[in-house]
Amino acid sequence: MDFSLTDEQRMLQDTADRLVREQYTFEERQKLLDSEQGFSAEMWRQYANLGLLGVPFSEASGGFGGGGVELMLISQAFGRGLILEPYLATVVLAGGLLDAAGTEAQKAEYVERIIGGDLIASFAHSEPTSGYALSQVETRAEKQGDGYRLTGRKAVVPHGDSAEWLIVSARISGDTGAEDGIGLFLVDAAAKGVTRRGYPTIDGLRAAEIALDAVEVPGTACLGEPGQGYALIEQAVGRAIVALCAEAVGAMEVACDLTLDYLKQRKQFGVPIGKFQALQHRMVDMRIELEQARSMAILAASSLDAGREERERVLSAAKCLIGKAGRHVAEEAIQLHGGIGMTWEYSLPHYAKRLVMIDHQLGDVDFHLERFSDLMETA
Amino acid sequence: MDLHYTAEEQAFREEVRAFMRDKLPGTIAAKVAAGQRLDKDDMVNWHKALNSRGWLAQHWPEEYGGTGWSPVQRHIFEEEAAAANAPPIIPFGVNMVAPVILRFGTEEQKQYYLPRILNSDDWWCQGYSEPGSGSDLASLKTRAVRDGDDYIVNGQKTWTTLGQFADMIFCLVRTDTTVKQQEGITFLLIDMKTPGITVRPIITLDGEHEVNEVFFEDVRVPVANRVGEEGQGWTCAKYLLTFERTGIAGVGHAKEALRHLKYVAGKQLKNGRPLIEDPLFRARIANVEIDLMALEITNLRVVAAAQNGGVPGPESSMLKIKGTVVRQEITDLLRRALGPYALPFVSEALDAGSGVEPVGPDYGAALAADYFNRRKLSIYGGSNEIQKNIISKMILGL
Numbered sequence A: 001m002d003f004s005l006t007d008e009q010r011m012l013q014d015t016a017d018r019l020v021r022e023q024y025t026f027e028e029r030q031k032l033l034d035s036e037q038g039f040s041a042e043m044w045r046q047y048a049n050l051g052l053l054g055v056p057f058s059e060a061s062g063g064f065g066g067g068g069v070e071l072m073l074i075s076q077a078f079g080r081g082l083i084l085e086p087y088l089a090t091v092v093l094a095g096g097l098l099d100a101a102g103t104e105a106q107k108a109e110y111v112e113r114i115i116g117g118d119l120i121a122s123f124a125h126s127e128p129t130s131g132y133a134l135s136q137v138e139t140r141a142e143k144q145g146d147g148y149r150l151t152g153r154k155a156v157v158p159h160g161d162s163a164e165w166l167i168v169s170a171r172i173s174g175d176t177g178a179e180d181g182i183g184l185f186l187v188d189a190a191a192k193g194v195t196r197r198g199y200p201t202i203d204g205l206r207a208a209e210i211a212l213d214a215v216e217v218p219g220t221a222c223l224g225e226p227g228q229g230y231a232l233i234e235q236a237v238g239r240a241i242v243a244l245c246a247e248a249v250g251a252m253e254v255a256c257d258l259t260l261d262y263l264k265q266r267k268q269f270g271v272p273i274g275k276f277q278a279l280q281h282r283m284v285d286m287r288i289e290l291e292q293a294r295s296m297a298i299l300a301a302s303s304l305d306a307g308r309e310e311r312e313r314v315l316s317a318a319k320c321l322i323g324k325a326g327r328h329v330a331e332e333a334i335q336l337h338g339g340i341g342m343t344w345e346y347s348l349p350h351y352a353k354r355l356v357m358i359d360h361q362l363g364d365v366d367f368h369l370e371r372f373s374d375l376m377e378t379a
Numbered sequence B: 001m002d003l004h005y006t007a008e009e010q011a012f013r014e015e016v017r018a019f020m021r022d023k024l025p026g027t028i029a030a031k032v033a034a035g036q037r038l039d040k041d042d043m044v045n046w047h048k049a050l051n052s053r054g055w056l057a058q059h060w061p062e063e064y065g066g067t068g069w070s071p072v073q074r075h076i077f078e079e080e081a082a083a084a085n086a087p088p089i090i091p092f093g094v095n096m097v098a099p100v101i102l103r104f105g106t107e108e109q110k111q112y113y114l115p116r117i118l119n120s121d122d123w124w125c126q127g128y129s130e131p132g133s134g135s136d137l138a139s140l141k142t143r144a145v146r147d148g149d150d151y152i153v154n155g156q157k158t159w160t161t162l163g164q165f166a167d168m169i170f171c172l173v174r175t176d177t178t179v180k181q182q183e184g185i186t187f188l189l190i191d192m193k194t195p196g197i198t199v200r201p202i203i204t205l206d207g208e209h210e211v212n213e214v215f216f217e218d219v220r221v222p223v224a225n226r227v228g229e230e231g232q233g234w235t236c237a238k239y240l241l242t243f244e245r246t247g248i249a250g251v252g253h254a255k256e257a258l259r260h261l262k263y264v265a266g267k268q269l270k271n272g273r274p275l276i277e278d279p280l281f282r283a284r285i286a287n288v289e290i291d292l293m294a295l296e297i298t299n300l301r302v303v304a305a306a307q308n309g310g311v312p313g314p315e316s317s318m319l320k321i322k323g324t325v326v327r328q329e330i331t332d333l334l335r336r337a338l339g340p341y342a343l344p345f346v347s348e349a350l351d352a353g354s355g356v357e358p359v360g361p362d363y364g365a366a367l368a369a370d371y372f373n374r375r376k377l378s379i380y381g382g383s384n385e386i387q388k389n390i391i392s393k394m395i396l397g398l
Helices: A007-023 A025-032 A041-049 A066-082 A088-100 A104-116 A231-264 A276-304 A308-342 A348-358 A365-375 B007-023 B026-034 B040-052 B071-083 B091-104 B107-118 B231-242 B251-267 B279-305 B317-337 B369-380 B384-395
Strands: A121-124 A140-144 A148-157 A165-171 A183-188 A196-199 A206-218 B124-127 B142-146 B151-159 B168-174 B185-189 B195-201 B209-222
Touching: A007 A041, A007 A066, A007 B317, A066 A088, A066 A276, A066 B317, A088 A121, A088 A148, A088 A165, A088 A196, A088 A231, A140 A165, A148 A165, A148 A183, A165 A206, A183 A206, A183 A231, A183 B195, A231 A276, A231 A308, A231 A348, A276 A308, A276 B195, A276 B279, A276 B317, A276 B384, A308 A348, A308 A365, A308 B279, A365 B124, A365 B279, B007 B071, B026 B040, B040 B317, B071 B251, B071 B279, B091 B107, B091 B124, B091 B168, B091 B185, B091 B231, B151 B168, B151 B185, B168 B231, B251 B279, B251 B317, B317 B384
Parallel strands: A121 A165, B124 B168, B142 B168
Antiparallel strands: A140 A148, A148 A206, A165 A183, A196 A206, B142 B151, B151 B209, B168 B185, B195 B209
């Protein structure tokens, strides 16, 4: 049992931390919110130059073969910086699927460009009524000649507005809800029949509603075995859960630090408000939640190599606990700040928003509690 | 980073498991499993069994008979001991006064007391709390006045756990009333057979006799029984508290209690189906299990960070808080799982060999009483509110 980082991991952590600390100021971030893309193409280029976009890809795909711990370190730094770039959508989700199931030709065409920072992609999976259930795929893929014709709607696709390519999940066979029969397809976002409505999300990121109206794709657009997409989706989502958990820990660290500073500086009744025991104990509770969340992020990161059942059990436990901890820290941080915690101009509330919204991505507290409950060992 | 146990750690786990299988008497394990009362012999015999293997003194240096275990090994031992339903190690001698004697005691004190602790010759108890000094321990009033080669002690200690069995008590006493509270305290070792000492039971809300009041009336204690200098008692006390907090998370106990909860919930019925299949109750179990998973890693992170220093710092206050909350939550669910059968209170059924059958399921006899008993977890060893004060001051700098 060893919690220490290797030299390479420590260097990666330093690189990501320094980049965020030195170049990703809150003021710069806020300017990006109003830009057309909603994130910084220049930062994306820097991530590529520093190798961060290639870290999670296997060496066979031209990446660095990073595992859960590496993904955790990067995501935690990104959480501290509240970064806006499509790392989760492009690298972790779309990239993860391509890495796991792409043919040589597909990897050559897409993965290389993702790692190089030349391609924004996303995973269009959720649907207007699917909630968080991964198998609730209504979008249909009908065989047509060598290819498929896709029809359906995809909901809240992360960075779906700026993605040039989409990996779309669509049902080749079976009923909505069946794990079997889900296919994955590479779709040009500019293809005929694709309609997108992009929009900002409340945490400052971007997403899109995507309608697919008889979109025709060739057989070569199929990712992995036709109809066998579920296991791939589950794995990619598992990695994304690790990334989200670590991002939340990074955001919680900043929220706790900001709140602690505030308690020490803000004076009322002639003393810093941090002298009041009622507030001290609440601050302590926030820190305990942070440490518990950190433990779960580590456990989740370490679970990716485990067998399916163990992995999914731990991931659900982690997402559940971090959803609760994130909400706790977000709400308490705002409360302990008082009025200033309610303002747009101050950084803390934006961390709070991201923390709460992380619970709305890839399964919330209730979803993962129920799932863990199903997977829990009972003897 | 690797959260797997190493091959050596796995082998150690097997060794501990084998020891539990061979050396833990089945009668004792059965009592622990059923929540029945342990008598003094049960506890002493377990100490002796551990000592015969050299596994009693887990926090001592090896030269004095300690195990030399790493924090991870101690964690593994705790898990396996709890899983085997071993009784707890009574901490007052081996884990509390011994480290103080090792750190502050004279060579004579070490030579005399430490072997007696290992051999279970002396049963120790703790003389800290007083009726007027709970969380504010430094306000203690038990007075020790120097008279030649003796101190004369007058006052009262309380919440003295298992003091009814004790041969020795280590006490914080006030030797100087003219200086700052913390500077007027001295650490004394007192023979419980000394004239002037009276022990009276305190019966707790579960009807059990676990704690006591200890009265001191003109009790003569040789100056040779003082540990450290006069007025250095508070330093000893703080040092002891760091040991009191090791293992405070109680992860091993909590994991065993969670297994028991699943067992009970598997036996109890709701609408004719096992309670554990009820989505609401099952989710409650899942919730506490998730908290415990996180706590286990937090605990291991803290002990790993303390690997070189030996004892954890103020971070252990976090473990105390979270660990006690989790354990109390599990006892709460155990009580609730019983439904109406939480009500019957047949005290004799908790004595093995009394021949008195419990009312309701046999696994249920102790659960409600245990729930009430475990309310103490968030009070003793520095209440959870005091732990928050410690974190606030030592970690957050507020």
